[in-house]
Amino acid sequence: MTGHTMTPDALAASTAAEDRTSTIAAPLLEARAVGRSFAQRGTGGLWRARQTQLAVDGVSMQIHPGEVVALVGESGSGKTTLGRMLLGLTAPSSGQVLFRGEDVAGLRGEAWQRFRREVQVVFQDTGGSLNPRHTIGQSVALPLRHNRGLDAAASAREVDALLEQVGLPPAHFRHRLPHELSGGQRQRVGIARALASQPAVIVADEPVSALDVSIRAQILRLMAELQRERGLAYLFITHDLGVVRALADRVLVMTGGRVVESGSADEVLERPQHAYTQRLLAATPVPDPGRQSVREASTTQRLNA
Numbered sequence: 001m002t003g004h005t006m007t008p009d010a011l012a013a014s015t016a017a018e019d020r021t022s023t024i025a026a027p028l029l030e031a032r033a034v035g036r037s038f039a040q041r042g043t044g045g046l047w048r049a050r051q052t053q054l055a056v057d058g059v060s061m062q063i064h065p066g067e068v069v070a071l072v073g074e075s076g077s078g079k080t081t082l083g084r085m086l087l088g089l090t091a092p093s094s095g096q097v098l099f100r101g102e103d104v105a106g107l108r109g110e111a112w113q114r115f116r117r118e119v120q121v122v123f124q125d126t127g128g129s130l131n132p133r134h135t136i137g138q139s140v141a142l143p144l145r146h147n148r149g150l151d152a153a154a155s156a157r158e159v160d161a162l163l164e165q166v167g168l169p170p171a172h173f174r175h176r177l178p179h180e181l182s183g184g185q186r187q188r189v190g191i192a193r194a195l196a197s198q199p200a201v202i203v204a205d206e207p208v209s210a211l212d213v214s215i216r217a218q219i220l221r222l223m224a225e226l227q228r229e230r231g232l233a234y235l236f237i238t239h240d241l242g243v244v245r246a247l248a249d250r251v252l253v254m255t256g257g258r259v260v261e262s263g264s265a266d267e268v269l270e271r272p273q274h275a276y277t278q279r280l281l282a283a284t285p286v287p288d289p290g291r292q293s294v295r296e297a298s299t300t301q302r303l304n305a
């Protein structure tokens, strides 16, 4: 199957049709013609010359259980804004975001809590958002106590299991403070914290772009492993096409707030149809055989970043 360039509606219909998982599982997360505009301050005066800017313009897309979807595009194309709408952090100006078929705008009480638990985020500098006075153990315990209601003993056991899973030996890291960790180690803590809520999907917004190149592959390998082991779905927001090749099942290409092309990672990277995607690929060489090495990495390769 080849990639496509088409209108958002046609794209949504095609995405649903081409995705074999759509016939067996309802989407976890779905954007239906979502748009978001922001007021922009004009240059002529403080508030007089206000204009609105359409950061996301009628995007439709779906993320199914266990699926890794990459969202690529240049800076300013609207990727983060779309991700924030899928996370419920930014309200759409138009259209709908659905979680397990229900409009997120209408979720209340337990349904809203379930959405907040099951849809987690890992930011570029997730480690930077850790409370500097909380130990790593306390930071990871917080969602266990709040979101899952575990008692102190159960949450201590789970903290250790989670730290172990992200490659941070608990005896060594549990009592440390964030400033005592490297950037890669802090990002592992951020991943552990996201996992603590037992998510079905993680929105990962440039999760490795702040890290040294040598550390990036380790974190990507960890994320690929966790995805496989836990059957997680990811929305991977990135401008790094190497990451797409390494991890993604499906790719959406955004420019100017719109999705202009979608398809399997191989289709889009090997046979890009849209001129924008072709330019993006020409501007960014995509290293090969990373896909295999990251996807098939074994747990023994997990290193402390």
Ligand SMILES: Nc1ncnc2c1ncn2[C@@H]1O[C@H](COP(=O)(O)OP(=O)(O)OP(=O)(O)O)[C@@H](O)[C@H]1O
Residues within 6 Å of the ligand: 038, 039, 040, 053, 054, 055, 073, 074, 075, 076, 077, 078, 079, 080, 081, 082, 239
């Ligand atoms: N809170 C906001 N207020 C005003 N404008 C905003 C806001 N958030 C985003 N924008 C604008 O919307 C557009 C899309 O931004 P967005 O961050 O979604 O793009 P992006 O593709 O994620 O870029 P990057 O890769 O640089 O993060 C940009 O022009 C940005 O300036």
